[in-house]
Amino acid sequence: MSKVKLISNRLLDKLQEQMSRSSTIYILTSFAMKSGVHLLKDSLRAAAERGADIKICVGDYLFVTQPEALRGLISVHPDIEVRLYRSKGISFHPKAYLFEDAEGGYFIVGSSNLSRSALTDGVEWNLGLDKSVDEDVFAEAMEQFLKLFYAPETVPINRETVADYENEYQSCHQRHPNLARIWAETEEIELMLPTETEKKQEKEMTDKTDVVHEAAAPYGMIQPRFAQVEALERLEAAYEEGYDKAMVVMATGLGKTYLAAFFARRFSRVLFIAHREEILRQAKRSFERVIPDRTAGLYDGNQKDRDADMVFASIFTLSMKKHLHSFRPDAFDLIIVDEFHHAAARSYDRVLRYFQPKFLLGITATPDRSDNKDVYALCDGNVAYRIDFIQAVQRGWLAPFHYYGVYDDTDYSQVKWLGNRYDEEELLQAQLREEMAEKILRAWEKYKKTRALVFCSSIRQADFLSEYFQRRGYRTASLHSKQTAISRQQAIAMLERRELDAIFTVDLFNEGVDIPSVDTLLFVRPTESLTVFTQQVGRGLRLYEGKDYCVIIDLIGNYRNADVKLRLFDTRREETKKTAREPVVPTVPETCELHLDIQAIHLLEEMQKKRQPRKERLLADYRELKQELGRRPTYLELHLHGRSEAAEYKQEFGSYVGFLYWAGELSELEKEVFLKYEPWLVEVERTVMSKSYKMVVLKAMLERGSSGWHEPITPQQAAAFFHRYLTEKEYRKRIDFSDGETERLWQYDEEKVSKLIARMPMTKWSGSSRGLISFENNVFALQFSIAREHEEILYNWTKEICEYRLHVYFEKKEGLMN
Template sequence: MSKVEFVKSHLIGKLKEHIETSSTIYILTSFVMKSGVEVIKEPLKQAAERGADIKICAGDYLYVTQPEALRALLAIHPNIEIRLWKSNGVSFHPKAYLFENTNDGYFIIGSSNLSRSALTSGIEWNIGLHKCVEENVFAKVMSEFLTLFYAEQTVQVNEETVKDYEKHYADYHQRHPNLVRQWTTSEEMELMLPATPKAAVDMMYESKPSYGSIQPRFAQVEALAQLEATYTEGYDRAMVVMATGLGKTYLAAFFARNFHRVLFIAHREEILHQAKRSFAQVLSDKTFGIYDGKVKEGQADVVFASIFTLSMKKHLEIFAQDAFDLIVVDEFHHAAAKSYERVLAYFQPQFLLGITATPDRNDYKDVYALCDGNVAYRIDFIEAVQRGWLAPFRYYGVYDDTDYTKIAWRGNRYDEEQLLQAQLRTEMAENILRAWEKHKQTKTLVFCSSIRQADFLANYFNEQGYRTVSLHSKQVHITRTEAIALLEKGELDAIFTVDLFNEGVDIPSVDTLLFVRPTESLTVFTQQVGRGLRLHPAKQYCVIIDLIGNYRNADVKLSLFDTKRGETNKKREKLLPTVPEQCDIVLDVRVIDLLEEMRRKRQPRREKLLHDYQELKQELGRRPTYLELHLHGRSEAKEYRDEFKSYVGFLYWAEELSEREKEVFLKYEAWLIEVERTTMTKSYKMVVLQAMLNRGPSRWHLPITPNEAAPFFHQYLTEKEYRKRIDFSDGETKRLWKYDEQKVAKLIAKMPMTKWSGSSNGLISFENNVFSLNFSIAPADEATLYQWTQEICEYRLHVYFERRSGGK
């Protein structure tokens, strides 16, 4: 059999051959046509049914991909993962078919998209190559596919995201009617525009710490003590939240001294290599290995694994389920959450440690749930600055006269082309330069929106006599390592970058940050601010220069610097936050006026809640549960309750309920509000309600006695250490760790049954030792009301223990 093949037509035969024998099937295509799905769906379905790992990524460039083609892909099999690349006007032309099994691999790269003509009778040029010919190239291609598949520019394809895509598709083709006729007829329009090759991004490793022997320091001392106490108390998982710059990776290494074999999981190669260096300085008696798309060093004592590689079935099952005593999960890459779930469901470690640097990211809540609500230690960057563990800052808010209300918002970011039209102006570059000259120190990182903006501003600064470079994925003239070295030596004044320094790489000597992009994500902004706060002998404080215009989040971003954040002042929110000593915030007068005006005209609360709900619904492909809204939604779930009295009340207002559901809601609204709003000094009310719900949709609302509720009540509060510690360990309840039905029943009768009946406005009674609902439920309404009550109960229990454990 030839190891390299040239395929000019009828590619489908070659694809079927490898689909039938492969355990891993990855497809990357510029566009998908329904005709192409019809050709390939049966072999893909059979592969999915036998358990193959199938991932398909298509692009939306110029809206060639047909909505009906995406729906056809979805219909093949639920285990096939499908994502859509949001090109935002940037050309997207890859065509690749990747296959791997136990013994070999094969990939086809060429001109064939997923259309009938391209796979059958069309004239196409494709090269097929066996893994054994170029193993390094094969590994690189697989790794690049997974990086692209889980990139922030991709969205999961589901019915909700297809609906959204369909609207944009129809709008685009209404404006370009000739194109839609041509594509629909031929189904093979290839838009072969030249694309700039992506430069290889070199690794940047954290330099060896300047302090002497490697010992815990600053926050690491406190966090390590809390972690080790948690482990000693018998917990099997916990999380630590530590601001960027405090050494969360070193903390994990110090904690790892308690274990023999360790698995460290992250989503970026830079983080893996940096973590390996950190661990090696702490654990001198261990061996260390990388396990990613290129290297497979799985026999080491401490393995640093890429989640994208490890989540593949053939790699995961190489390891025994009990192969590792400690698993450390670094920051979640949100789109890859399912990959983490797959890996963590497989392994059975003695202890699971989740570490994260940005407590405001949605992923924090995901890690929290994985760690059973046990937050061993938490410190954000403001508290670290207060305690002298991070550098003080001086923040300068500079006025940006761009009118962002005229720039289209594309789901989670501004339209790139429209934004560039506003940004690539000489007068704006001049404004940025003057602000920088006024406030800068010696070494500057500049955070830009796009590659074109970074190049434009770097060129402009250089024309004014400064020494700068733009550093991004398409830069081929200088590597990241070289640029950082020049900046540290003082041979560069600034580096203009696009997201390369959000996480995984630190330059402690940086003393100036310049933000020339709208703050689309508060999480990313927090990560980027952290790049300048690391302590360094030559740095007294960090200067933060931030362009502020009327963009989204402009009026709330300053709260990130507030030492009193979270303390609600309902009378009047302060414009200027209370910053730590030695820090300062200075705003242009026009910035102050702008922020005051934005507060007066702030998007109505209900509209924002609806927008955030719809965004999550698209991500999930269905209506989110109440707990999912809390775990993954941009707005806090309690905001929905505060505004609409209940989550179901919001769904009613938002026209998200069917006509039948609306009838049920209006009949039982008082009950739903009661379950939502009843006070909980302990978890007991919801635990009893959960005991009732466990009886099923047709029996959940029937009366219950304390003795009937006792077995579940006791099991629930003692099966998890954090529940027992929080709600079942005072003087009275600690004696009940050993089950005694009568004593537990007596506790339940006293609290919550008696107390809840007295505060329920007549909806609940507790008489003659029987706890009852004082309203009837029609049989036709039982299932719906059961589901809603279950969702509220599940949400309230989770939030209660999250809050009491010190979580967000």
């Protein structure tokens, strides 16, 4: 049988044949119709029921995909993952079907979207290839699919996101009636989309370029140094105290990978996960230096060293079900996720839910909540150690900086915003101007030192500016994935030898690559992501002989985040972030300098005045999380996954439920419950907690279920649960059961524990509760009645607040919050 086949009709038959036996089924299509979903749903359901790994990615390009098709896909089986690629008007035309089983695999790519005519009797050409034709290409296709499936541009399909898409779909077709489709009852008459003139988009394919690794630090005998000493102590203490996961936040240049290797010495088997191959290879070398007596191997698209003591795995390979299940859930004692902010992507969910290590460690330099809102959730909010680049500069562990904010008069409000970036063509029209290039050159000449990295927004801008500087007599290189004249290794070596004055680049030096000798950073791009900006700043702060400070030259215009990016340089941001308005000009370390053009100061002050009001921002962030989850988030989920701090909802609305009431998120019955019992909800939210005891007693009450939780309770009835809760985790015991008075209660004694409960939470809470709670005759009781029809709703809300407050309490007491 031919291993390569042209399929020009009845693609459906081939798809159903492959689905009937495949354990992995990945579908990528630019649009989907309800008729196409109907044809495949039985085959998809049967495959899902036998445990196949099924992922389907559908595009929203030109809003051709029908909302009914999306609803149909998620209704087939709950284990099928469906995501929508939000193209934001950019061409999205892929059509591919990937299948794999224990014996082999099959790959179909061509012209057929997910519709009846495309799968049956339409004029379509598709090429089917057996995996054995080229296993490397097949592996690359699988990995590229997963990268696209979990890309930031995709959203999970659920009830909330389908409703949102449907509104956009209807609006688009009302505005553009020529896009409307005419449907017969049994057959669709499709308009096949004409190919648009492709916009020139330059996607950085760093895995196709030369790999440059971070220079090994001069460790000598390989011992922890600088921040690593403190961080290692905190990590080991967290492990000894019963934590099973934690995050370490260390600025670029302080040796996060070596820290992880030092910590890994106490574990037998280690899994190191990253999203880029150069990070994996660099980490493997670092671990081999620290732990030379262990075997180390790669697990990615090319190598499968699953039996090594230390396995360094690509997340995109590992998230495939067949690869994940090739390991036992308890195969690793320690799992490390590098650049942990990437773990917020859903690609990590399956992996981190599957494995059961003794400890999960996330390491990152940039866990900014606004960009990486899920990062804290994955480690339960446990930040064992944190030092950002400002603190490291203050302690002499990173180089000082001199920052120059140069005013940019470009009006970015006229450039289309595509949700997470500016429209490239419109941005280029503003950037590729001789007068703009001359202004950039003058600023660079005025402030530069010897070796410069220039961060651009696109390849065309990098090429344009590099050529402009060359015409003015400077030695420069434009370094990106399309560059063939010079490799990264060559360019970096030339820069270090001062044979180049500057390298113009596009995101090649964000992670995993360092040039310590760089002493000048030039930013000629709008700051779209604070995480990326922080990573890029870190490229110039490594200590290097002869480098007394790093110059940072930054164009300041009215682009998004321009008025908040300078907070990253502020030594007092923790003090000022709770004030009504933060200062525009930050306070930098004594060894550093910060200078802003007067026009830039005025611009930033004006932008700050126009920032989105807090209520609207909190509502937008809530809605985003609700869409991701497909339902209303719990209070703790809001805290762990939300873009904004959950405490802000309490500050603004009195309680989380108060926010839900304001936002119109409650049913009529829920509104009734909220209005009747609001004082109780506010009391549970706001009662002072010097210890966890109040919420632990409330949790003991809640253990009795929705119909009995509000019944009176005695200290004796609460004692066993109270003691068990506070002693089952070492950190709880140490935090709330470790002073001279309570340390005696480590061994359970009902009488002594009951006396503590009576004196501490019950008496004190009753006295401060404004009549909502009483404690008389050894009975702790709520002083209000609850209607039977209100019991379950109030129980759920009370439980949500209780769980949230206990979680946050132990975070704060352990010093684990930001």
